[in-house]
Structure formats: structure tokens, C-alpha cells
Amino acid sequence: MWVAIGSLTLMGLALGALLGVAARYLAVEENPIEAELQSMLPGSQCGQCGYVGCAQAAAALARHEAPVTLCPPGGRALAEALAARLGVKADLSQVVDDGPKLAQVSEDICIGCCRCIKVCPTDAVIGAPKQIHNVIRDACTGCGACIERCPTEAMALVPVPVTLQHWIWPKPAIA
Amino acid sequence: MGLIDRLFKDPAWGVHPDDHKRPAADQPLRVLPPPARLYMPLQQHVGGAARPVVQVGEKVLKGQLLAAAQGNISAPVHSPVSGQVVAIGEVTAPHPSGLGFTAITLESDFAERWIDADAVADPFSLAPEEITRRTAAAGVVGLGGATFPSAVKFVLGQRLKVATLIVNGGECEPYLSSDDRLMRDRASEVVDGARIVMHAIGATQVLVGIENNKPEAIAAMQLAAAPFAEVNICPVPARYPMGSDKQLIQTLTGREVPADARAAEVGVLVHNVSTCAAVHQAVRLGRPLVERIVTVNGGAVREPGNVFAPLGTLVDELLAFCGLHEAPSRLILGGPMMGSPLAHGKIPLVKGASGILAFDAREATIPPAGPCIRCGSCTRACPMGLLPLEMAARIRHDKFDEAAALMLGDCISCGCCAWVCPSHIPLVQYFSHAKGELSARERTRLRNDASRRLAEARVLRLEREAREKAEAALRRKAERAAAKAAAERQETPGETV
Amino acid sequence: MSALSRTSAAAPVAAPHASTSGSVTAVMATVMLALTPATLYGFWLYGWPSIYLWLITVAFAMLGEAVCLRLMERRAVPVLFDGSAMLTGWLLAVSLPPWAPWWIGALGGLFATMLCKQAFGGLGQNLFNPAMVARVALLISFPVQMTAWVAPLPIDMAAAPGPISGLLVTLKGIPQGLDAVSSASLLGFAKTEMSRGVDLLQSLPHAPSLSWLGSRPGSLGETASWLIAAGGLLLIVRRVISWHIPVAMLAGIAVPAALLHLVDPARYLDATTHLLSGGAMLGAFFIATDYVTSPNTARGQLIFGAGCGVLTYVIRTWAGYPEGVAFAVLLMNSLTPIIDRYVKPRVYGRDRQGVALDAPAMAARPIVGREY
């Protein structure tokens, strides 16, 4: 009886001590995956995922608290990349990815209120008070933050037109 | 071409489709009279589109500059007829998408009046830079189908001190015979052009690779090249895709072009025979590239053959010139292995168009695709040593990164794999789809990087503005305080004095 | 005019706009053609029961395929007649004991196409050779029936069962007392004698004889080595298969056999015996070369073939079963994805590891054009 208790206690203590030593030498400071995830995210801090910014979203992803499909601007490609990186299976059927979009100002409705300029995360809207605003296409991420702010619904997201250079062969129909 | 040759001498890669070149190749070259209306696209080359320099309503002469090159890699466009500019607008591009692109519409006055040619009697007395300049000004681009501006390649060749010019007379695509016809009829122009190119890039020898299924062309070229020791005519086995740069270089020199390098980096430069003839026209005669030989072939064509046609001619006009038995079941720009399907015939002839194929119903029928049986035919046929079946299986499941890891990027879209597939799987379409998706992702990535920088810049800006605002507030406060103090002082002047 | 040249504006058809005249059905037909002489010889050698067994096996293989296609609500006709199910049934039939009862063929045929092929998604998707899976499953489940070899009893001999009594053999089993039944093939005989402690030098003179002609007890279509080899050569000449797998597999059997026979002839059979026994020839030319379940690079095929050969030899020599081709093929089938993953052809402009070649080194190479 005492031999059993004693031996088990001793074994536990010895192995525990061993692990304790090992834990000191093999300590991992931070989750290195977080920085990598953050670099994969768009980084426009648009907030559509519900987190304050991309860094917070990356942290949530690393803790497996957020779904890989969280980022609307990243679309399907980003969701796939995140799923592969995190080694999880993602249900990508829910991701609506109907191509990249751009904000566009409807010039006869815009009143030049400048509200969209203030919310644009990439400074893609230019204009001055009482002047019709415009969107710099190369800078717009299509995040849609301006749409909600526009008091006259002059802002709309339009799909990026397909050009000869950007046209993609359709995938063959699977036999 | 015996069994021994087949076993040991012929390359292991590639396929050997029925070439269907004759009788079209044996028909004498016909000249298409200028059509009433032509559509000269601004982008007939790799690189930036040309910028129009003519106004609607302006009268132009044949060979007059219509649009100037724009950017480092670009080529100008010249008028293929004399006449009048009637519009600058959109026409359907010779592209599988059927999307439009900008073209200058011309109305021909049928006078065929050329601009005053700036001919050069002895191009070999010119500096290489001058030849390059003239070639660029004439709008010469790679006429084999790649349509890369030739002058840019000359500069590359000069810079990398290329010693060997390879002239590509492979023309391995079935049905096509425009290069064959050119070499038979204008061999001396090709040889002269090749020597001018050699002079321009500072090379010391020219190797002309011609597939051995064109004995007449080989004979004509040998005759034309006889006076010039540096020009060697090298018959090569007729095997698709011998006309691909990389495979021709490998066959003629034993060198391979490394995956991340250009041909010039291994000391060779490849130009098509038609390009050489165009250089001859441009430098020796001062004529810009406004016409080309195009093969009109296919089961639906009544009189298949080669036609010398002005660029910008509609495909319909070419087909009408050669006659049709029946409504074509499929129209193809280029050869059957790599050509683009055309949605209709209202598409202009461009610089890179070596052939127009109008297939009848029988030719256009490809059996429906079946499952892959992993027979490995595609692997054996692939001239690049890739694994088409493995890449396609991954692309089918949208695993583009895995396909890229199998070197999808090295695929030259030659079509050998899809041609040889007993299950008739459209492998090339899988690869084109995946390449498009991958480049779209790359664009998205670059865009994301750019927007991240913009977002960071915005944060900095907001911080700076807040700081400046605070400073300004402080300053105003200080000024106000100072002003107040001054006012107080003014009220009590006695103290300051 | 434009109306004349208008083609369908639907989804564009990608290049190439031409295609080989070959097809899956043509490939299957060529393999069946190559298999025909050995099968006909088997029919002649083992008489009517073998013909019935062949018919039943092929019929049930196709039935299994048809049932699965119906269950998946796909049109059965085009897939059923692409020849793959028939070939699967055929290959299974020729590897069965010729006088096996009908339910062996029926079960095997159904098992091969339903569980080993259609469950994976049909042609091209299976991981294991369906015919060999069925054969192994039968061998494990019904060892008695699957090793009841009959001595050759050519169809034109008086003692051979006629069409009616042959049918009875297939349906009701081999009648008692028919002296056509012989206990074992040479490999089985050697194994039994060895386990009784009789070494080969003493037992071999009493062993069933072997020959290229194939007049020996064995599976339906496995015995006529020269006919199988001729069929295999036809496939190689017609470029249906390449030489790599057959040569590597036969070498994989012959080399260790020859070496060990040299070391101890009393314990190890010689190479010729191994090559002519069992399913070695059939396996090398028709079974291991199955496209779907073998690697598709030349080097991979050499590894695969050699593996099949060596494993066949190992199982024949040391393991419990007298014949190892089926097991060896299945084991190598399971390794095929790994071989395919690590053995890839060299990509143009890259070395074997996929690293781009060095441009300056390449530029320094002398220009060597070949004369054509």
C-alpha cells in the first residue's frame, strides 16, 4: 500500500520535475502565427469583420475565435489561404465573392459634404466642401465604408469592369 | 525518318498531329485588294496600347503613323491603306473573351498611295541603335504570335551581347503555311532581314530553323543564304511544338533557357522569319508594318491558301475573298493548337495573326471530355516536362497553389497535353483558368499591400493633423495671450516707456 | 456575309481545336485484343468450365458497374461500354482457377467494379487495381476454391467435360473423383514440400512441370507465358504501355531469385521457375501496368515495377501465400501516390529539384546543333 503510494508519488514528482525543466528550455514566447496572419489580411483596417482593425482580427484568428471567412474584402482567396495556414477546413460556400468592387460617386447626387472622405480608410476619396467628390480607383479597396456615410446615396459599389488583360478563362465544366 | 530516327534522334517531347498544310501551302500567294473599311486596333502587341495621333476626318496615306508608341514596351500603329479616318471606337478584339478594344476606323480611297519612304541603301552602314530606332518606328513586333515589340528585344540582345540569332521558321502549327509561303516566295527578304537583325544585335551567326516537312522552303532559303557564310539553314524534325522558342533553342543549340531567365541570357535571341522580313521592309525600304501574309484554311474554306492582306481587314472579308463552302462551325485566329476562338467574323486582322481557320462541322467536333485514366500520355507529350494530369486534378478542386507548386507557371500552353489526351480533357483551359486566377490573386495581393500602405499613411496623416491642430491651438492660445498682454500694455503705456 | 461566319457565341472553346483520334475505349480495346490469345489458349486448355467462368465474371463485373451507375443516377450506357468494366472482369477471370464455381466469378466481378472502382467515383479514381483487389479478397475469403487448380484437360480431349457437363462443373462445383483436379501449382507444391521439411533438390523432380507453352495447372489465362508476353509486346509496340513496368517487375522477380538460387539451390527456386509460375507474366504486362494505379513517370514506373517484382518474390518465398503477384501489386498501388509525389520528371529549364538552371553556365555551353 505505502510502497504503491510512495512509488507513484515519486514517479509523478520525478516526471513533473523533468517536464518543468523542459518547459523552461522549450518555452515559446508568443504565437508567431499571429504576425503571419496579419500580413495576409488586407490591412486597410476597414472594420467590416467586426474587429477594430486587422491586427485584432489576426489575433482572433490565431486563437481560432474568428472564422477564416471573416474578411469580406479578402474574398474567397483569402479565406482559402487562411484556412490552409491555420490547418482548418472552412466552409467556403458561404463566402460571397462576386469579384472586386470599387466605390463610385454619382456626380449629380453628390452634395460635396466630405463625410466619405473622413471615413475612407485609404484616403481614396478626393474632393473639397461643396465640390463633387471623386474616387481614386487605384486606392479604393471597395470596403464600402463610404456607402453608409453618404447622406444622399451618391456612393455606390460597382464591379470592376473586366478588361482584356484581366479576363480569366472560365473553368471547364466538370464532366 | 525511319524507325531509328524515331527512336533515337527525334525529341522525346511533343506530338505529331496531321499537319493539314497542303494544299493551302502550295497555292500561290494571293493579294487581297484593300477593303472599303478597316479597323486598326491600338493594341496589337504586348505592352502599352498606342496613343492615337490622328483626328477623325483626317486624310491619311498608306504607312502614315496613326498612333504612337506609349511607354517602354509598346509599338506604333500605321495606316494600312490610304484614305480617311472615320472613327476611333471600340471593336471586338481577337480574343476568346469577345471583349472589345479601341481601334481606328479607316475608309479606304483605293489609291494605295504610300508615304514617302525613308529607304536605306546599305543598312549595314547604320549604327545598331539606328536600326533599332527604325524598327521600333515601323511598329515591327514578333509576328510568330507573341507580338513582343522587336526593337525591345534588339536592345536586350545588344546589352547581353548575344552571339547567335535564331530565326524561327518552325511553323509547327497544323494548317498554317504563311511562314512557309514567305520563305518560298521571299527568301532573300528573310535572309536580308535576318542579317540586318544580326547586325542590330551584334551577333556573329544566324541559325534558321525550318521543320523538315517544308522542303521547298528549305531549298529556297538555302539558295538565298548561299552567299552569306554566317547564315546557316538548319532543317529540324517536324514535331509540334518545334516552333516554340524554348524548344527550338534546345534543338538547335543544345542549350536550355533557365526557368527564370530569358533566351538572351543564354546567348541566343529568337526572331520569327516574318519578323525578319518585316525588319527588311522597315529598314531597307522604309515601310512600316501594315500588311502581312495570312493563311486562310480549314474545311469550310472553298479556296484555302495564303493571302497578302492589309492589317485591320475584317476576318469576314478575308473569308469572303477565299470563299466558303458552308458557315464555319468554328473560327480560329492562329493555329488549331494555340489559336484563339473567335465569336464572329467582325474582328480585325492584327499583326500577330498568322492564320484564320474556318473549321467545318467535322473538324470542329471534339469528343466530350471523360474522366482522366492517368495514362500519362500528357506527361510524355509535355515539351516542358510538366505533369498536366496532376495539375489539372488540383485545378479542378481549385487548389491553384498546389498546381503552381507543380510549376504551372512554366506551362507554355502549347496544347500537346490536351491534344494527346484519350479522354479529351480540356487541360489547357484548366491551366489558362488557373493562371488567370493566380495572376488575379497576385494583383489582389499587390493591391492589398498598396492599400495597407495607404491605410498606414492615413493613420500617420491623422496623427500629424491632430498634432498640428494641437500645436496650432497652442500657438493660437499663446498668440491670444501675447495679444492680450500687448493690449494690456497698450492700455497702460506708461509702464513700458 | 457576317451571318455566314457567325459561330456560337456561347462559352469559348479553348485551344487546342484539334485532338488525337485515340480514345479510352480504343485503349481498352487494344488491351483486350492483346489479352485475347492467352485467354483463348486458356479456354482450349481448361475447357468449357473456364469459358463459363469467364462469361460469368465479365457479366457480373459489368452488372456491378451498371447497378452503381443506376444508383448514382448517371446514364449507364456510355460509361458501361467504354470497355473498362469488361477489362476489369476479364483480368479477374483470367487470374481465377479455371474450374472455380460460378459464385467465385460473380462475387469477384461485383466486388471489383462496385467496391473497388465505382465507390471511388468510377474510372480513373480508384486507388487499387480492382481485379487484384477482388482476387485477393477471394483468396483470403475462399482459400480452398481459390487454390483448386486443375491439370490441363484440353477441350478436344475425350475426358474433358462437354458444354453441358462443363456448365455443371461451374454451377455445382467439381464432381468428386474427377482426376483432372490436381493439388497444387509448382509454387504451392514447393512451399508445401518445404514446410514438410523436404528440400527442393529432392522434391523438384516430382513437381508439376513448367514451360513457356503453359500446359500446366494454373489460373485461366496465366499459364501461356509466351502468349501473354506476345500480347504485352503488342501493347508496348502500340504504345499503350511503356516497357518500364514489365521489365522492372520481371527483373525484380528474376534478380533476387537468381541470386538466392545461386546461394542455396536447396531452398530457393530458380529465376525461370519464378518467371513462368503464377501470375508473374500476366502481372508484369497486364496488371501492374494499369494506368490508374501506377505512377506516370518513367522513373516512377521503374521503381513501381521493381517494387512489384521484389515484393512478389518476398511473398512467394517467405510469406504464407504461395503466390504473391496480387498482394505485391496492391502494396505497390498503395505506394503509388508517394512515388508520384517524390519522383517527377525534370522540368525544362530547371534541375530535378525544380530550381532554375544557371543562366551564365548555360550560356557558356558550346552550341551543339544536331544534323537532321
Add this chain to the structure above:
Amino acid sequence: MKELALMMVGAALVNNVILARFLGLCSFMGVTTRIDTAAGMGMATTFVITVSSMADWAVQHYLLDAYGLGFLRTVTFILVIASAVQFTEMTIRKVSPSLFQMLGIYLPLITTNCAVLGVALLLVEGKLSFLASTLFAFASAAGYSLVMIIFAGLRERLALAQVPRLFAGPPIGFIVASLLAMAFMGFSGISTG
């Protein structure tokens, strides 16, 4: 020497932990979607099996047998195994975070991987010497890794196949496993010859 070699072949191939003894099926189905992951799992489990069987041998001989504490066998063995697993987990987390991510929950679950305890108990049953038991454990683990890698290769290809909906996922996985087990039956009889 020959006996040892035969015993190792028997432990690795003939009486394969997964295919013949049906141990460790949890990780066999769980982490074999990719070859890399399966190889990582195989190495981790090999380490755990080998180390813990060495320790277990010592525990069995010098503690349990010596003091007649046979009833403590399972508890003590699990204690040893759990420690080995903890150590492995820490090492992998340090050395290869991506492998750590991919193995996920299956890494700590090596503790409850019956293959580990199974091999340890088989050793006790076999009453082998220290060297023989270590080699037996290593060979068993190598057989486990081999089958894991083969199965992962097959599943990678299966992921590209168009398996009917009815069979997709675990069903076809088990069918493949059964066919693989059948193929491995070809080795039966080797270790006794």
C-alpha cells in the same frame, strides 16, 4: 540476431499496429489528410512509443515486478506516456509551430492513442529483454508511421477524386483502410518462417 530481425519485420508489417491490431485508428483517420502531417504524427508517435516503452520496461521490471505492484501497471504506464507526450508537444511547438497547428488536438491525444499503451502492454506480455522490447516498440512504431504515410498519400489522391456523395469522407477512408489491410495480409507468415 535473425530472430530479432524477424520479430521486427513481424511487428512492423505482419502484425501492423494499425492494420492487423486495429490500434491507433483515431489518429489514423484524423491526421492523414496530408503526407507532411502524417509523417510528423508518425515521428512524434514513434518517439513517444520508443521512449515510453523503454521507461515502461524499467518500471515493469524494477518497480512493478519487484514489489508485486502489477495492479498499478496501467496507471504507471499512462503516467510515463503522458509525460513523454507532454515533452513531445513542447518540443514540436518550439521547433515547428506549423506542424503543431496542423496536428492540433491529435498531438496531446497521443496520450490516449491506444497504440502507445497497446505496444507497452504487448511488451509486458511478451516478456522480452530490454533490447528486444525497445526494438519491438520501435519496429511497431515504424510500422505505424509507414501505414500513416501510405494512407496519407492515398487520401491525398482521394481528395482529388470524385467520390460519390454516399461514400465521401470517412466511409471511403475506411474502405481504403480495409483494402490496405488486405494488401498487408500478403506479408502474413513471414515472421514465423
